[in-house]
Amino acid sequence: MKPSQASTELTPKGMATRERIVAAAAAEIFERGVARTSLDEVKAAAGVSSSQLYHYFADKHALVLAVIEHQTEAIIAAQQPLLGALDSLPALRAWRDLIVGIQTRLDCRGGCPIGSIGSELAETDPEARTFVLAGLNRWQGAIEQGLRTMRDRGELRAEADPEELALALFAALQGGFLLTQVERDTRPLEVALDAMLDHIASMTATPAA
Amino acid sequence: MKPSQASTELTPKGMATRERIVAAAAAEIFERGVARTSLDEVKAAAGVSSSQLYHYFADKHALVLAVIEHQTEAIIAAQQPLLGALDSLPALRAWRDLIVGIQTRLDCRGGCPIGSIGSELAETDPEARTFVLAGLNRWQGAIEQGLRTMRDRGELRAEADPEELALALFAALQGGFLLTQVERDTRPLEVALDAMLDHIASMTATPAA
DNA sequence: ATAAATATGGATTATCCAGTCCAAAACAGT
DNA sequence: ACTGTTTTGGACTGGATAATCCATATTTAT
Numbered sequence: 001m002k003p004s005q006a007s008t009e010l011t012p013k014g015m016a017t018r019e020r021i022v023a024a025a026a027a028e029i030f031e032r033g034v035a036r037t038s039l040d041e042v043k044a045a046a047g048v049s050s051s052q053l054y055h056y057f058a059d060k061h062a063l064v065l066a067v068i069e070h071q072t073e074a075i076i077a078a079q080q081p082l083l084g085a086l087d088s089l090p091a092l093r094a095w096r097d098l099i100v101g102i103q104t105r106l107d108c109r110g111g112c113p114i115g116s117i118g119s120e121l122a123e124t125d126p127e128a129r130t131f132v133l134a135g136l137n138r139w140q141g142a143i144e145q146g147l148r149t150m151r152d153r154g155e156l157r158a159e160a161d162p163e164e165l166a167l168a169l170f171a172a173l174q175g176g177f178l179l180t181q182v183e184r185d186t187r188p189l190e191v192a193l194d195a196m197l198d199h200i201a202s203m204t205a206t207p208a209a
Numbered sequence: 210m211k212p213s214q215a216s217t218e219l220t221p222k223g224m225a226t227r228e229r230i231v232a233a234a235a236a237e238i239f240e241r242g243v244a245r246t247s248l249d250e251v252k253a254a255a256g257v258s259s260s261q262l263y264h265y266f267a268d269k270h271a272l273v274l275a276v277i278e279h280q281t282e283a284i285i286a287a288q289q290p291l292l293g294a295l296d297s298l299p300a301l302r303a304w305r306d307l308i309v310g311i312q313t314r315l316d317c318r319g320g321c322p323i324g325s326i327g328s329e330l331a332e333t334d335p336e337a338r339t340f341v342l343a344g345l346n347r348w349q350g351a352i353e354q355g356l357r358t359m360r361d362r363g364e365l366r367a368e369a370d371p372e373e374l375a376l377a378l379f380a381a382l383q384g385g386f387l388l389t390q391v392e393r394d395t396r397p398l399e400v401a402l403d404a405m406l407d408h409i410a411s412m413t414a415t416p417a418a
Numbered sequence: 419a420t421a422a423a424t425a426t427g428g429a430t431t432a433t434c435c436a437g438t439c440c441a442a443a444a445c446a447g448t
Numbered sequence: 449a450c451t452g453t454t455t456t457g458g459a460c461t462g463g464a465t466a467a468t469c470c471a472t473a474t475t476t477a478t
Contacts, residue, residue, distance in 0.1 A: 009423095009424085010424090011423095011424065011425080011475070011476080013424090013425075013474090013475080014424070014425065017425080017426090031332050032332060032333055033244065033329055033332075033333070035242065035244030035245055036244055036333055038464075038465060038466085039465075039466065039467090040464085040465070040466090048426085049426060049427050049428060050427085050428070050429090050466095050467080050468085051425085051426060051427065051428080051468095051469085051470095052425075052426060052427085053467095054466095054467070054468080055424085055425065055426080056425095059466075059467075060466065060467090109331075109332055110332065111328055111331070115328075115387055115391075116328050116329075118387065118390070118391040119320060119324075119325050119328045119329070119387055119390070119391075120242055120244075120325075120328070120329055122318075122320070122390045122391055123240050123241060123242075123318060123319065123390075124241055124242070124245055129391055129393075132391055133391050133392060136388070136391065164400050164404070165404070167388075167396075167397055167400045167401070168381070168400050168401050168403075168404035168405070170384070170388070171381055171384035171385045171387075171388050171397055171398075171400070171401035172377070172380055172381050172384055172401065172405075173384065174383070174384035174387050174388060175379070175380035175381055175382065175383035175384030175385070175386075175387070175401075176380045176384070177384075178324055178327065178328055178380075178383050178384070178387070179345070179376075179379070179380050179383060181327070181328070181331045181332075182324075182327040182328075182331055182338060182341055182342050182345065183342060184338075187376075188376055188380050189380075191373050191376045191377050191380070192376070192377050192380035192381065192384075194377075195373070195374070195377035195405065195408055196377075196381075196404065196405070196408075198408065199404055199405075199407065199408040199411075202408075202411055218454085219454090220445075220446085220453095220454065220455080222444090222445085222454090222455075223454070223455065226455080226456090247434080247435060247436085248435075248436065248437085249434085249435070249436095257456085258456060258457050258458060259436095259437080259438085259457085259458070259459090260438095260439090260440095260441095260455085260456060260457065260458075261455075261456060261457085262437095263436095263437070263438080264454085264455070264456080268436075268437075269436065269437090
């Protein structure tokens with residue numbers, strides 16, 4: 001009766017249908033944005049009817065929230081196992097290459113799957129803003145965790161603040177996504193990440209450069 | 210007869226009306242995005258009728274292009290005279306403070322006036338993407354110009370690439386805008402810019418740090 | 419097997435909104 | 449003043465689309 005809940009009161013079949021809807025909506029939103037994604041398109045892509053869509057989601061807004069969560073999980077999963085152990089300069093460089101590779105494969109399209117949604121909805125949908133923030137924080141937190149490990153190990157100087165460095169690196173990532181999307185070239189992403197990684201490298205105990 | 214042209218064949222009165230429409234649309238788009246901005250709202254805010262709007266713009270798309278140009282000019286103008294002479298570390302730091310101050314005054318709302326539009330339209334409106342790219346490049350070019358002057362003066366080491374540094378700094382700026390908008394806190398913008406400025410400072414001939 | 423809950427089909431509605439149309443008014447040049 | 453151009457008013461249309469509704473099928477539990 002309460003369709004907004006995610007897991008309970010759903011048979012396996014129902015859960016599968018729900019997932020199909022979310023996945024279809026996520027794909028559509030990724031390449032067209034929230035406002036330009038019509039529920040008719042989502043229904044067609046997922047192969048469901050109106051009543052199914054509204055059985056699992058109260059309205060478009062609720063579906064968008066589910067999409068944000070879905071994309072957050074997808075991002076975290078796509079970057080494992082690297083993202084779980086960003087605790088050395090080589091690991092950070094490898095992670096950089098992974099992200100650049102993904103964007104290359106996407107032809108620089110779409111930008112950040114949740115950042116784009118955040119940008120579109122931040123001023124008009126407070127709840128969506130909160131969900132995007134939670135997703136971004138999980139991502140950023142993984143980076144911070146790695147840097148913290150580096151510092152605890154003595155690879156980063158004691159004065160280096162893992163939280164600040166992670167935030168700065170993450171901002172460079174997001175800006176790189178945007179510029180890469182608008183320019184249709186991965187270079188902004190590469191240059192931004194490299195610059196921030198160099199900055200982090202300069203704070204290592206035994207500077208490589 | 211050709212309403213897409215900007216300046217010619219318009220009486221002063223006509224130009225004023227056109228500007229009123231663009232300004233109203235720009236304000237609305239800044240805080241709601243393109244798709245969520247209805248032309249009815251624009252008409253009401255500008256105090257014009259349908260025939261006026263369509264007299265000066267072929268369609269919504271054409272109006273959006275004019276808004277992108279308008280916002281580009283506004284950004285450049287708002288950052289003068291600092292933006293025109295970013296040729297020293299103190300100047301760069303002052304510029305950082307100016308931008309952070311602007312976002313503070315805006316309560317962290319809206320993000321980058323053209324970057325947000327780019328994010329929303331990059332995949333669905335190629336022409337808008339091009340216009341946004343042109344605007345971003347003008348902005349980024351001003352930064353690059355300052356860094357180039359620094360290098361020519363010997364304040365930056367010869368190996369430092371002004372174009373790369375400007376691109377990296379600009380990406381940090383855009384990412385900072387986005388995170389600041391989603392978090393409703395200027396800290397991401399501050400941290401991202403400071404980190405990139407520190408990185409630039411580390412490439413000066415006589416390192417201050 | 420039967421009843422209750424869950425899942426699905428698809429037509430329908432009510433609203434919003436981009437864009438059109440037919441004028442009329444204001445203005446410019448002569 | 450006269451004529452053509454520019455500017456303006458505002459009703460109207462066609463289409464898209466989020467959301468509703470009622471009926472039917474399928475599954476689950478006892």
